[in-house]
Amino acid sequence: MNALAAYGLLAHGLIFGALATLLPLGELRARVALAATTLALLVGIAPVMHGTFGTPSLTLLQLAILHLANRRPSPLSFAPALGLLGFVALFYPAALGWGAFDPYALGYQPWTLLVALLPVAAALWWRRQDSWLLILAVDVAGYASGLFANLWDALFDPLLVLLALLIVGRRGVIRLIASRTR
Amino acid sequence: MMQMPDKLPRWLAPLLFTAALAGAFWRAPSPEAAALVPPPAAAPSALPAVFAAEMLPRVAASAHAASLAQLADGRIAAAWFAGSKEGADDVAIWYSVLGRDGWNDARPIANRESTAGGTFAHVRKLGNPVLYTEGSWLHLWYVSVAVGGWAGSSINHSVSTDGGKTWSKPTKLQTSPFANISTLVRTPPLPLADGGLGLPVYHEFIAKHGEWLRLSPTGQILDKVRMPHALRTLQPAVVALDEQRAIALLRDAGPGPGKVQMSATQNGGQSWEEGEALAVPNPNASVALLRLKSGRLLLAGNPQDSREAMLLWLSSDEGKTWQPSRTVESAADGGAEFSYPALLLGRDGRIHLAYTWRRQGIKHAAFSEAWLDGKTP
Numbered sequence: 122m123n124a125l126a127a128y129g130l131l132a133h134g135l136i137f138g139a140l141a142t143l144l145p146l147g148e149l150r151a152r153v154a155l156a157a158t159t160l161a162l163l164v165g166i167a168p169v170m171h172g173t174f175g176t177p178s179l180t181l182l183q184l185a186i187l188h189l190a191n192r193r194p195s196p197l198s199f200a201p202a203l204g205l206l207g208f209v210a211l212f213y214p215a216a217l218g219w220g221a222f223d224p225y226a227l228g229y230q231p232w233t234l235l236v237a238l239l240p241v242a243a244a245l246w247w248r249r250q251d252s253w254l255l256i257l258a259v260d261v262a263g264y265a266s267g268l269f270a271n272l273w274d275a276l277f278d279p280l281l282v283l284l285a286l287l288i289v290g291r292r293g294v295i296r297l298i299a300s301r302t303r
Numbered sequence: 304m305m306q307m308p309d310k311l312p313r314w315l316a317p318l319l320f321t322a323a324l325a326g327a328f329w330r331a332p333s334p335e336a337a338a339l340v341p342p343p344a345a346a347p348s349a350l351p352a353v354f355a356a357e358m359l360p361r362v363a364a365s366a367h368a369a370s371l372a373q374l375a376d377g378r379i380a381a382a383w384f385a386g387s388k389e390g391a392d393d394v395a396i397w398y399s400v401l402g403r404d405g406w407n408d409a410r411p412i413a414n415r416e417s418t419a420g421g422t423f424a425h426v427r428k429l430g431n432p433v434l435y436t437e438g439s440w441l442h443l444w445y446v447s448v449a450v451g452g453w454a455g456s457s458i459n460h461s462v463s464t465d466g467g468k469t470w471s472k473p474t475k476l477q478t479s480p481f482a483n484i485s486t487l488v489r490t491p492p493l494p495l496a497d498g499g500l501g502l503p504v505y506h507e508f509i510a511k512h513g514e515w516l517r518l519s520p521t522g523q524i525l526d527k528v529r530m531p532h533a534l535r536t537l538q539p540a541v542v543a544l545d546e547q548r549a550i551a552l553l554r555d556a557g558p559g560p561g562k563v564q565m566s567a568t569q570n571g572g573q574s575w576e577e578g579e580a581l582a583v584p585n586p587n588a589s590v591a592l593l594r595l596k597s598g599r600l601l602l603a604g605n606p607q608d609s610r611e612a613m614l615l616w617l618s619s620d621e622g623k624t625w626q627p628s629r630t631v632e633s634a635a636d637g638g639a640e641f642s643y644p645a646l647l648l649g650r651d652g653r654i655h656l657a658y659t660w661r662r663q664g665i666k667h668a669a670f671s672e673a674w675l676d677g678k679t680p
Contacts, residue, residue, distance in 0.1 A: 123421065123474045130423035165425070172425030172449030175482040216480050218510025225480045226527040230334070235327050242320050251316045258320035265326030270477045270524050272327070279482050 129176040137161035139185035174280045179263040181281040196252040202285035228271035337571035338496035339543040345598025350671035352678035359665040360409040369657035369665045371647035372434035382432040396432045421472035444488045454507040455484045489538040503539040511556045513539035530566040530575040540592035555585040593646035603644035613641035
């Protein structure tokens with residue numbers, strides 16, 4: 122069995138379960154989460170998500186697990202979501218062929234990236250963002266385990282970016298509605 | 304922002320991060336400087352003029368994109384994709400071996416179901432396969448798509464240790480941060496001095512360009528390098544000139560009538576630079592490249608405006624200039640297509656060419672350098 126493929130499938134099952142609990146379910150929340158996760162794995166939803174979005178990052182998986190465990194508020198609030206969107210707005214076009222520099226290639230021999238994570242971790246600790254520091258630690262540990270060939274894949278993925286887009290977009294819509302109803 | 308529970312000491316997160324970082328530093332690959340396995344010294348080919356051609360077994364209405372390899376026991380093997388039409392659900396990777404009685408019955412070695420079963424991911428269609436022999440291992444790389452067209456492809460890898468009878472479950476190469484899309488393979492890899500492989504691949508989403516994947520001896524991706532080009536280029540075919548230098552000839556992906564494009568590396572594939580376009584036409588079609596026993600280079604491709612002929616060119620100056628050699632097959636009936644060549648130099652000095660024949664099948668031709676030089680069998 123290919124460990125990365127198995128991870129991707131199971132992670133997408135959990136992520137689908139977490140997405141299902143975004144619905145207002147009240148007391149049924151835990152049961153629906155379990156049912157949705159099981160359903161995703163059994164009826165082919167998780168393989169379709171895996172094929173469409175690729176292997177989920179450990180960051181997204183941890184956020185999904187925190188959400189399933191009903192730990193609120195989510196670490197992925199407006200500011201981190203906006204920061205992620207700003208970063209990928211530069212990263213994705215370059216990694217997908219715009220220009221000569223491919224930042225994704227840095228993740229295969231990620232010495233520079235790992236060194237760059239040191240001040241990021243220090244800043245997170247200084248600002249008491251302990252949840253994000255733990256998430257980052259698990260991401261890096263996931264890379265160290267050999268599960269991911271490229272460090273970037275442990276850190277973020279398109280589904281996480283989509284989630285960040287929804288969070289930032291929702292804030293924008295709420296502000297727009299509020300400004301019109303004044 | 305969520306805070307840590309009070310019962311967890313605040314030093315726990317930085318401690319875990321430090322431990323993880325130490326592990327990541329330990330695990331991060333630090334390969335030696337890239338170097339190619341230099342080609343053998345040039346020697347004249349003693350084979351007389353020979354030429355023979357035959358069709359591979361017809362397995363479906365549509366067939367395309369053959370690849371060749373010589374097995375450890377010396378037999379020639381071919382893989383290609385075939386089905387009711389390109390991109391159809393029933394397209395599979397087919398495999399056949401050239402025995403004493405000709406090409407044996409072809410059989411599928413990968414399909415949508417087997418690929419989805421190995422990668423645990425939905426697969427919509429399969430495409431280009433590449434075969435490569437490395438000792439007793441026979442590698443197979445092939446592209447698959449989950450959503451959209453060929454620009455949404457990713458590369459799967461499988462290995463056979465029994466000459467293609469059985470294959471390992473495929474694994475996906477992680478080559479892109481965006482849903483792992485848009486890395487395709489078409490041409491065989493080159494061996495590297497450290498025991499790894501350099502796999503020429505290409506990218507089609509947003510931009511079109513060649514890429515070079517450096518693989519470790521265990522198959523781990525160590526590096527991915529672009530072959531920058533002012534034009535849109537695809538499907539690099541690469542030959543090594545020595546330990547550090549190699550050239551890649553690329554399909555001109557348009558627009559308009561094109562020329563075969565060139566990239567070159569001077570440092571074992573660590574970086575690639577754009578070369579001058581060749582004076583060889585390219586109608587936005589795949590080419591194949593081979594270093595011959597004599598040290599000359601052989602290029603297979605199509606004429607300027609169509610895929611209605613399979614042509615060969617020779618170069619005696621490491622690919623700087625090219626002279627037309629032979630027309631393997633041509634037909635001006637409008638629907639003819641002789642395309643997507645694959646070249647292989649057999650250990651006996653014989654040259655093998657496989658190409659798409661009218662999209663209906665795969666044709667194989669075997670010939671010698673003497674035949675390329677105009678001598679008749």
